[in-house]
Amino acid sequence: MSTMNAQLPGVFYRRPSPEQAPFIEEGGTVEPGQLVALIEVMKTFNEVKADRSGIISKFLLGDGDEVEAGQGIVEVDEA
């Protein structure tokens, strides 16, 4: 298991907009380059993409939480 860290500080979002479903649920599988979350900072929404493949075992942050650069955001069980 490994942890993906935020590259930017800001506000963490798991979904494209409040009414829409999350990009990915816990238990889902990801491939490198796949969009998993957004971080809002300086009036832009920046895509957080997976840098490894595996199964999302746990999100360490909730939708709308503040996040710091370098903070763990998601745990991945690597395939």
Add this chain to the structure above:
Amino acid sequence: MNEVLVRSGGLYTTVQDAGRDGHYAIGMPPSGAMDRYSFTIANLLAGNPGPTAALEATYLGPELEFTDSRTVAVTGADCSVTVSGASAPMWMSLRVGPGDVLGFGPLKAGARPYVAISGGLDVPEYLNSRSTYKLTGIGGFGGRALAEGDRVPLGQAQDPPAEGTTVPEEFLPEFPDVVELRLVVGLCSYRLTENALDSFLDTTWKVTKDADRIGYRLRGGTIDFVEREQPFGAGSDPANVVDLGYPIGSVQIPGGNEPIILLNDAVTGGGYATVGTVVSADRDRVAQTGTGGYVRFNATDVDSAVQARQDRDAWLHKLRTVLTG
């Protein structure tokens, strides 16, 4: 070819120099490097005379491919730097050649890395400056942040310092958990109750996600304004005054709960009561405090503010002597 290729722009990387002075009266802020200290040292290490145009990144640095031999230096925020995949030190003159790629890893502390390249970034001057001012899309590289595929022209390199020239430890900035900012209280601080001013100075403020070159919005407390009869022309909100000029570094508190520090690309005036001004030397520290960071304001007077600026300049002068021998 005298240019550098942008393989990735990073989050928000712009060309900046010492800024565009002399146009504040028409409403144009000076722009320019926000952390003047790190910017100056980057140029010293790249062998550029004076405040030559360099790159200011935000949180996540760019990826740059060189097309000729250059001396480069990365200063400012603490981050991991690579040259063609190999780890490279910050605060050091680095030699690169055609095909070499300067890259950035995760940020460890601070907010803004600076990249100076020998010869400087040779974008056209606009009103005597190469600084980017995004609001009206002027200066810098097309008046905007760098993006993948851009080819930024470079100037003729001067005589750079020897490869490996490095900044002694005592000259490196610190990145404390709570950043102390010296503030000259005044301007329209009469709008605050005495308790409100004390509480403003006692509060540790957190930097919100709305923190960029225009200004930093803070959160952490509530500030009360003195009750009043609205002066003619001021507007009805207790935080409003008859529109006036805003100093760079001034702090205003719209709504009484979210102070804003105005910075290099800020609006030059408006209708909110300003309650004090961060001394110019401490804007370097603001620049290296990012979203999620903490600041406190310490009241000081104008003489100390001028002294702080002189001290910073003297310190840079000393470093120049150390580096150039």
Add this chain to the structure above:
Amino acid sequence: MAETTVRLPEARYEFGGDEFVFVELDREMSLQANFKAMAITGALRDRELEGVVDICPSNASYLVRLDPGKLHPTELVEELRRLEHSAGELDGTRVVSTRVVDVPVLFDDPWTRETLLRFRDNHQDPNVTDLEYAARINGFSAVEELIEAIGSAPFIVTMLGFVPGLPFCYQMVPRERQIEVPKYVRPRTDTPERAFGYGGAFAVVYPVRGAGGYQLFGIAPAPVFDGTQSLPDFHDRIAFPRPSDILRYRPIDRAEYDHVRSEVEAGTFRYRIREVEFSPTAFLEDPDSVNRDLLEELYR
């Protein structure tokens, strides 16, 4: 005449850190305060002091940016206090060389209407337009009367700023005839370029698209800012308005709006400008007659 009885308090000198000196001439807006700001900043400009970087007259105050390496802020304040006494008193002989300019405005236009309807939640009264709201709270029985009042007397540029080229304009009428409106409860995140807005007692033309909190009344076909300096009126300066310019906001129809736009796009548009000598004291004594003369000169 309410205006002539305005007495200004003692000026207040404040340090904006080490790089700025801010001088408040009054907490409320008046033409007297602005004339004083213009007189002192004009005299300061003539002094050509080493270390003064920017001189920014504002509505009822002014701001000076300096290089503290060349001039200590406390020395500058001493000089400004001297200028307040030598140049700050209005005397009957003082005449300002300035310009009267015709500034066409299309009121209740489709662009600002579309914008203001998008931001009704940010407004004091979500059920009416900004013009309807402003007419009501200023005691006009219809929007047309408000527009007529704006067009009936010229405005003077009392400050430039916020963003490059934005003129803050104060109507040249006694206080009891001033139009006054609050700013939006929460600022908009969008405003069309060249929108004509009103906030507090000030009219503005927004130079560029962006955030804004003023009530939206209309749109000007001609720019106030031209970063590319392609129009003839912008060859020397990127911002058209200058402090103390006298602007007449003239209500126009859609056909004239489209015509001016085509001239702007062809690069041939020029503002109608007349150079005038303006006496602040003569104006304060009889504003209506001075305004009549100014407009006569403009459209002669």
